[in-house]
Amino acid sequence: MSGRSRETTTPSRGMTLWLTGLPCAGKTTIAQGLFEALRARGQAVELLDGDEIRKEFSAGVGFSREERCAHLRRVGFLCRLLTKHGVTVIAAFVSPYRETRDDARRMVGDGFAEIFVDTPLAECIRRDVKGMYRRALAGEIRQFTGISDPYEPPLAPELTLRTMEHSVEECVNQVLELTDSRMSLGRVGS
């Protein structure tokens, strides 16, 4: 509103920044930091967080492979439309299967970036923010990713965030660098 900035890093087109990783890997924390950083830049940004989205968008949907895939296909569709209309979408989902992440990539197209929040299982179990690992390890939760359900790490993500080596702020900055480089490269170099 108060004149144009000297350097325009704001994208004219949207993106989908898809954060995948084990429960408690740090997806939500990084996603929230990223959301604030992008909003501070004046970018149209939307945060879709797995736990929240399950309440509002996919109530009652279970955790079988089939249900997870159907759920994430709908999320992918949501990302596609928002990205198309210039929004930067931060999608933070365990999204354990390569196939469903590839589906999302196909749906969104050019603007998609897969970001692997890479935290070792032992560290996720140590953090156990909501006590879910404890319950899963006690056999109280079935189909819990990392314990009783598989997690397929990305084979060629656009970015890997190693949360054991870097702070949240550093991880957020790594994602911002990615978005900036994709903007300046017109997304050819992804």
Add this chain to the structure above:
Amino acid sequence: MSGRSRETTTPSRGMTLWLTGLPCAGKTTIAQGLFEALRARGQAVELLDGDEIRKEFSAGVGFSREERCAHLRRVGFLCRLLTKHGVTVIAAFVSPYRETRDDARRMVGDGFAEIFVDTPLAECIRRDVKGMYRRALAGEIRQFTGISDPYEPPLAPELTLRTMEHSVEECVNQVLELTDSRMSLGRVGS
């Protein structure tokens, strides 16, 4: 791109134009005309059409009251996010239950307008674009709205389009008048 228009009717905020009515009432035809008209104005616009959305977004979802409602709640969520980011969403769904339409209204908030595509059942049966009424009347399709499943007409829609009395173009213009008046009224007068 080529300078500013003299009169700005383009909204800074989005809207959801929710078209409801019996199968073959004319929702898709009006929605498509509306989509072209809004796009020609340079507006960010998205068309969500029931039949198409069921393929891409809600594959395998059935037609029981419960499934219809869950499906339309997800569509409502989609409308909410797009509307929030300045898109004019045209949602064309039979959406037979008042409750689910009211859910969508609540989710979207201010920018929501319910538009009743009011075509008598006899005329819809006469049109029967895809031969579905014939099959429903022969008992081959269960839960077909208007025949073997209820349709609850809106009690207080923002607009009613009587397709027996008005051409498609006239109906489209009536919706455009609604969007313009809501824009100029800052949506107070809805």
